[in-house]
Amino acid sequence: MSGFDTVTHAVYLACAVCFVLGLHLMTSPVTARRGNQLSAAGMLAAIATTVVVLARDGQATLLAAVTLTLGIAVGAVAGAVAAHRVKMTAMPQLVSVFNAVGGGAAALIAVGDAVAQSHSGDLAAEPVRVTLTTVLDVLIGGVTLSGSLVASGKLAGVLPGRPIAVPAGRWINLALALAVVAAGGAYLTGNGGLAVLCLVVAAALGIGVVMTLPIGGADMPVVISLLNAFTGTAVAMAGFVIGSTPLIIAGALVGAAGAILTKLMADAMNRSIGAIIAGGFGTGDENAGGPAA
């Protein structure tokens, strides 16, 4: 381990400490804002360190560097403007959109890694450690991306807030789940390559929609929190795919903390998470006077 590696690993460790302490501070009203700022400081340090690592390695092509910079600039400006302009009442649906893109980014890391691998080497020769986490990452990330967008749409009123019964929803879910298992299994055993991975992506996106549509608007905050925990797990899986410890730590942290928070939120509403996922209750727009059908 070179001196440079030691420093970068130490900074990543410090960032992880910032995330944990920041999250802890956020559980009390007095320290909450400081907690968020601490976690943001950790994030800036992690990003800055990664910039240095990339610059030092010099592996990335100029076009990749430009693409990365352009993407980050566009995303950061869009996110910052939306966060600044959003009305207080519309914040939950915006958080859901941020959650959706986070899950999408996690899934894209696995897909991007698979594309790079299929180009430079033999995708079928990838170890199970990579293929398994790739499938899990793409599955969880895909479900979060579409599920969070539907949840956001319901809260924003783009989609009706009432529970929307998907015709034969259970069978569609079963079919999609089987498709994930079949395609995922094929990918794990080194068959099919990118094509079956795309099939997993498509099925995961479908599951997210079918899962979220039957849930009423009033339950949406709990669902967003659950999908938030999903994204954390997807990010941790992305960390396994590319072998990045900060992603594994922060992803697992958010996955677990998000799960506990989801339970707390459901308890506060006197609802069980199982009943919420089953859907069909809590329309959230009863007062809007819209017909139920």
Add this chain to the structure above:
Amino acid sequence: MTPLLFADITVFVLSLLVGFEVISKVPATLHTPLMSGANAIHGVVIVGVMLIAANTTTPVGYGLLLLAAAFAAMNVAGGYIVTDRMLAMFKARPAEQGVRS
């Protein structure tokens, strides 16, 4: 299973436990800001996106990289700002009450 993978799994499991423990009692008013704050933390995915840029050489790869970078940056920038806005108004309320009483 390599020792390196095992080290990663150890980190994963221990981080899960830390995540479970770090959230204990949270007043209901803080549920949404906390959710938003946790949402911002998984914006660390941007580090992963930056790392895959090093292996990106194909046109499809550049497209995926652009999309992933925009997604991750939106998550991290927007996440922290919106959480801060939520907490800012949360903090203003007890202070106002303090002045009145």
